[in-house]
Amino acid sequence: DGGITQSPKYLFRKEGQNVTLSCEQNLNHDAMYWYRQDPGQGLRLIYYSQIVNDFQKGDIAEGYSVSREKKESFPLTVTSAQKNPTAFYLCASSPQQGSGSNQPQHFGDGTRLSIL
Amino acid sequence: GQQLNQSPQSMFIQEGEDVSMNCTSSSIFNTWLWYKQEPGEGPVLLIALYKAGELTSNGRLTAQFGITRKDSFLNISASIPSDVGIYFCAGRNSGGSNYKLTFGKGTLLTVNP
Numbered sequence: 001d002g003g004i005t006q007s008p009k010y011l012f013r014k015e016g017q018n019v020t021l022s023c024e025q026n027l028n029h030d031a032m033y034w035y036r037q038d039p040g041q042g043l044r045l046i047y048y049s050q051i052v053n054d055f056q057k058g059d060i061a062e063g064y065s066v067s068r069e070k071k072e073s074f075p076l077t078v079t080s081a082q083k084n085p086t087a088f089y090l091c092a093s094s095p096q097q098g099s100g101s102n103q104p105q106h107f108g109d110g111t112r113l114s115i116l
Numbered sequence: 117g118q119q120l121n122q123s124p125q126s127m128f129i130q131e132g133e134d135v136s137m138n139c140t141s142s143s144i145f146n147t148w149l150w151y152k153q154e155p156g157e158g159p160v161l162l163i164a165l166y167k168a169g170e171l172t173s174n175g176r177l178t179a180q181f182g183i184t185r186k187d188s189f190l191n192i193s194a195s196i197p198s199d200v201g202i203y204f205c206a207g208r209n210s211g212g213s214n215y216k217l218t219f220g221k222g223t224l225l226t227v228n229p
Contacts, residue, residue: 004158006158040125040221040222041221042120042122042204042218042219042220042221042222043159043204043206043217043219044219045216045217048216058216090158090159092158104147104149104161104164105149105217106161107151107158107159107160108158109156109157109158110156110157110158112156
């Protein structure tokens, strides 16, 4: 089945440690996104990528890093510089936006990150 | 930045009742999307709206793109227990890069059987 797979489902981070969240899609979508969700809040954009080997900061990029070496993969690293990393992280993808397409974003099932 | 106000924050209703929630924006959008999120899962797209005035249905769900392009509503008719979840609106700006979605804070819906 086509879809977006995020792993792991749950992740624990120790103080001072970097952790990487995986996001893989087999929808052949060009654009991929990472969001952070906190209780009672809407989704906030961390990073997005419209094409392989290119990505841009979203609204809350500080303390995070990404890479886009393959079309189907967009891993997110939560670095030790992110002082409040406990949240639900959602990955999304959509067809190419640059052509003017208004195709909606589709989401994975998320990774819940907690601090030990 | 853009602000998107979604209301109500939460609703507690009886099974069979109709539900209405809405979103208003401080700026014009060219796309409105409605998502539903269940606990521990990612949001699932319910309805996408692309034209001002557009009224679209998906089963018991109906959503409209406001004429002013600054608002949208979602109605659920004859609610059932499985409608429980958080409903999010999201809008895409008409200007500049059209990749970015702005999300509302969600409406938590509880349905009492």
